[in-house]
Amino acid sequence: MGLSVTILGSNSALPTSERNPTAQVLNASGRFFLIDCGEGTQLQLRRNKVRFGRIHHIFISHLHGDHVFGLPGLISSLGLLGRTKDLHIYALADLEPLMKPWLNYFCRDLPFKVAFHSFVPEEQTVIYEDSSVEVVTIPVEHRIPTAGFLFREKPKERKINKEKCDYYQVPLRWLPRLKKGEDYAGEDGSLIANDILTFPPPPSKSYAYCTDTRFSEKVISAVKNADLLYHESTFLEDEEELAGKTFHSTARQAAEVAKRANVGRLLLGHFSSRYRDLKPFVEEAKRVFENTLIAEEGSTFEV
Ligand SMILES: [Zn+2]
Numbered sequence: 513m514g515l516s517v518t519i520l521g522s523n524s525a526l527p528t529s530e531r532n533p534t535a536q537v538l539n540a541s542g543r544f545f546l547i548d549c550g551e552g553t554q555l556q557l558r559r560n561k562v563r564f565g566r567i568h569h570i571f572i573s574h575l576h577g578d579h580v581f582g583l584p585g586l587i588s589s590l591g592l593l594g595r596t597k598d599l600h601i602y603a604l605a606d607l608e609p610l611m612k613p614w615l616n617y618f619c620r621d622l623p624f625k626v627a628f629h630s631f632v633p634e635e636q637t638v639i640y641e642d643s644s645v646e647v648v649t650i651p652v653e654h655r656i657p658t659a660g661f662l663f664r665e666k667p668k669e670r671k672i673n674k675e676k677c678d679y680y681q682v683p684l685r686w687l688p689r690l691k692k693g694e695d696y697a698g699e700d701g702s703l704i705a706n707d708i709l710t711f712p713p714p715p716s717k718s719y720a721y722c723t724d725t726r727f728s729e730k731v732i733s734a735v736k737n738a739d740l741l742y743h744e745s746t747f748l749e750d751e752e753e754l755a756g757k758t759f760h761s762t763a764r765q766a767a768e769v770a771k772r773a774n775v776g777r778l779l780l781g782h783f784s785s786r787y788r789d790l791k792p793f794v795e796e797a798k799r800v801f802e803n804t805l806i807a808e809e810g811s812t813f814e815v
């Protein structure tokens with residue numbers, strides 16, 4: 513139950529022998545959401561034992577190759593595996609006309625439908641919603657239109673205090689109403705406050721994904737109090753100028769965002785291929801924000 517994220521790729525731009533371009537899979541109580549789909553994603557899904565068939569929704573932050581080149585291969589494999597359920601892709605409007613010729617040429621007899629949903633990256637909009645989770649876009653600042661994604665659990669139901677319900681002889685049919693927060697009204701006219709009969713619900717968690725962005729005040733306000741923030745740190749502090757020029761961030765800037773947004777933990781990723789050792793990233797960030805982790809490929813983080 514709850515949210516957990518598995519890192520499939522955390523490199524920027526180029527695949528290297530040690531790291532893959534960006535992709536992650538978020539498990540929300542058994543629903544699997546793929547976030548970005550860099551080259552090699554399907555191999556990484558296999559290595560990390562995520563079943564392809566469980567992914568029904570894919571979120572693409574922007575249309576730079578290191579975030580989308582894995583899509584055609586993954587879709588083709590899903591077809592070969594005999595998928596029949598619709599596959600939903602949430603991305604900028606440009607993706608659909610780019611992908612359609614590929615799908616028409618290489619995946620002509622696809623046994624399932626690929627549904628494209630577009631969003632406006634400058635806005636904070638709910639782009640996906642089910643009974644337990646919603647996904648909201650986060651405006652970020654990159655060279656081309658790009659969005660981050662905030663995955664948040666909806667408020668959960670209150671827990672029944674069995675002992676108290678027995679004591680007050682609350683009929684079973686009332687339990688669903690108590691879980692939703694209603695006070696109990698007995699047939700004899702008695703009224704018992706909900707918080708006597710129930711315990712507070714477990715906290716609703718949130719995961720913010722912000723890749724390919726320079727340091728941005730907009731990001732800080734959009735990810736306020738998130739339990740876990742994935743923020744790109746393409747460079748170290750000594751390349752701050754280059755980071756600014758290429759619309760990327762340093763580890764220290766990512767930590768600054770985490771600190772000012774008061775998030776629970778910070779996950780650093782989208783590392784430039786020029787760095788083999790990632791330890792300096794976490795050291796640099798920890799000087800500003802202690803609760804920092806490296807988005808190491810193959811690792812799973814509970815939110
Ligand atoms: Zn990138």
Ligand SMILES: [Zn+2]
Binds near residue numbers: 574576654724
């Ligand atoms: Zn980019």
